[in-house]
Amino acid sequence: MSSPRLSAARMLQEILEKKLFLSDVRSQLDSLQEQDKAFAHMLVLTALRRLCSVKKQLKIHIKKKLPAKAKIAEYLLIMATVEILYLNTPSYAVLNTYVELVKKQTDKYIAGFVNAVLRKIATAENAPLSENDTFFPDNFIKLLRQSYGIKTIRKMEQAALSEPALDISVKDNPEHWAKTLRGTLLAGGTIRLHDNAPVPSLSGFSEGAWWVQDFAASLAVKSLLPQLNNRHVLDICAAPGGKTAQLLAYGAKVTALDVSGPRLQTLRQNLERLKLSAERIICADAIEYLSNFQDAPFDDILLDAPCSATGTLRRHPEIVHLKTAADIAKQASLQKQILQHVSKALKIGGRLVYCTCSLDKSEGEAQIKSFLKENDNFAIIPISIHDCPQELCTEEGFLRVLPCHLSETGGADGFFIALLQRIK
Numbered sequence: 297m298s299s300p301r302l303s304a305a306r307m308l309q310e311i312l313e314k315k316l317f318l319s320d321v322r323s324q325l326d327s328l329q330e331q332d333k334a335f336a337h338m339l340v341l342t343a344l345r346r347l348c349s350v351k352k353q354l355k356i357h358i359k360k361k362l363p364a365k366a367k368i369a370e371y372l373l374i375m376a377t378v379e380i381l382y383l384n385t386p387s388y389a390v391l392n393t394y395v396e397l398v399k400k401q402t403d404k405y406i407a408g409f410v411n412a413v414l415r416k417i418a419t420a421e422n423a424p425l426s427e428n429d430t431f432f433p434d435n436f437i438k439l440l441r442q443s444y445g446i447k448t449i450r451k452m453e454q455a456a457l458s459e460p461a462l463d464i465s466v467k468d469n470p471e472h473w474a475k476t477l478r479g480t481l482l483a484g485g486t487i488r489l490h491d492n493a494p495v496p497s498l499s500g501f502s503e504g505a506w507w508v509q510d511f512a513a514s515l516a517v518k519s520l521l522p523q524l525n526n527r528h529v530l531d532i533c534a535a536p537g538g539k540t541a542q543l544l545a546y547g548a549k550v551t552a553l554d555v556s557g558p559r560l561q562t563l564r565q566n567l568e569r570l571k572l573s574a575e576r577i578i579c580a581d582a583i584e585y586l587s588n589f590q591d592a593p594f595d596d597i598l599l600d601a602p603c604s605a606t607g608t609l610r611r612h613p614e615i616v617h618l619k620t621a622a623d624i625a626k627q628a629s630l631q632k633q634i635l636q637h638v639s640k641a642l643k644i645g646g647r648l649v650y651c652t653c654s655l656d657k658s659e660g661e662a663q664i665k666s667f668l669k670e671n672d673n674f675a676i677i678p679i680s681i682h683d684c685p686q687e688l689c690t691e692e693g694f695l696r697v698l699p700c701h702l703s704e705t706g707g708a709d710g711f712f713i714a715l716l717q718r719i720k
């Protein structure tokens with residue numbers, strides 16, 4: 297039978313060495329029982345969040361490099377250290393289990409070495425305290441320094457160390473669902489759940505009463521309220537459809553477009569479960585689609601642009617180890633190109649919501665400022681959402697959500713939202 301610990305170590309190795317996302321390597325868990333799957337998944341997430349501190353600890357005790365054929369032993373050592381330092385697994389159990397795993401995967405000499413290192417880790421007095429842990433590697437801090445001061449970065453880092461809560465958006469009656477699901481009602485009607493039962497088993501899911509959507513992500517569509525009923529809205533980059541569902545629930549007539557066929561299939565399934573229907577669902581490249589318009593038929597456009605997704609680092613901690621300045625520049629260039637074509641499809645007087653789940657200002661504030669400089673037919677509408685915490689509103693009228701915001705209720709994903717109007 298496969299071991300969840302070995303699967304977790306292999307997943308971490310693939311993520312870091314092949315630069316893959318956790319979702320790309322989840323098939324490593326296929327052969328495990330449900331409970332082991334959940335444990336291995338939690339182990340990988342904790343290892344990704346604590347990697348910098350764990351590596352620092354291991355460096356104190358490892359003076360020589362392991363041979364290349366014993367690479368897996370390095371990852372098993374990381375997992376074992378995570379268990380000792382962060383999961384409170386008794387040290388004797390960690391030592392027995394991991395030394396045995398290393399012996400099976402390599403040889404008795406490497407196993408002996410691992411045994412010696414783990415003994416030192418288990419008795420070390422310089423183990424990191426959780427509050428002093430560093431989550432972000434230096435390269436990621438360097439990226440964030442383009443947009444934020446170090447104090448804000450450290451606040452985001454601390455906030456992102458804990459497992460984020462699950463937020464849901466409901467079709468209607470948020471008070472009822474908050475009570476039924478014993479959740480907390482946040483500004484604008486998002487419900488924050490404290491139950492970590494599997495999502496499909498929760499009340500209202502199979503009837504299509506709600507869908508999973510982080511609080512920050514839910515604000516983009518809300519910036520168009522109260523005028524949404526019966527408006528023709530183009531949802532560019534729509535899949536998997538969280539914001540399409542919101543638009544439909546508020547009564548808009550939606551054309552949902554995305555370049556990815558498989559992701560649109562998920563959007564279709566989501567809308568079907570929610571008993572909501574879009575006017576049209578189109579699989580196409582946004583730039584090609586927008587280029588063909590002669591008239592400008594849409595009342596509003598939502599551009600939830602492809603981005604570096606650094607704002608989702610609480611749920612996808614691998615992001616901090618993988619994203620580079622080149623990834624961000626590539627996404628910013630695509631966003632700029634899509635933005636340049638938007639006015640062809642938007643009526644004069646119509647509104648454009650531009651949003652990204654990136655922390656980088658080149659994909660948010662700077663992108664929109666440069667767009668406005670080159671397109672004097674658009675102007676900012678300052679965003680006003682009922683009950684929206686003031687800390688999210690910028691001087692320019694944008695919304696900027698950071699993982700350290702909403703700290704008293706458990707944080708939020710990083711997000712940028714701008715609301716513009718085509719004025720001529």
Ligand SMILES: C[S@@+](CC[C@H](N)C(=O)[O-])C[C@H]1O[C@@H](n2cnc3c(N)ncnc32)[C@H](O)[C@@H]1O
Nearest residue numbers: 533534535536537538539555556581582600602
């Ligand atoms: C941030 S996700 C959208 C999330 C979605 N709006 C929601 O709320 O569920 C960005 C989407 O952009 C799509 N995309 C990327 N490049 C595109 C392009 N050139 N044209 C259209 N869609 C594109 C991706 O397939 C992805 O589904």
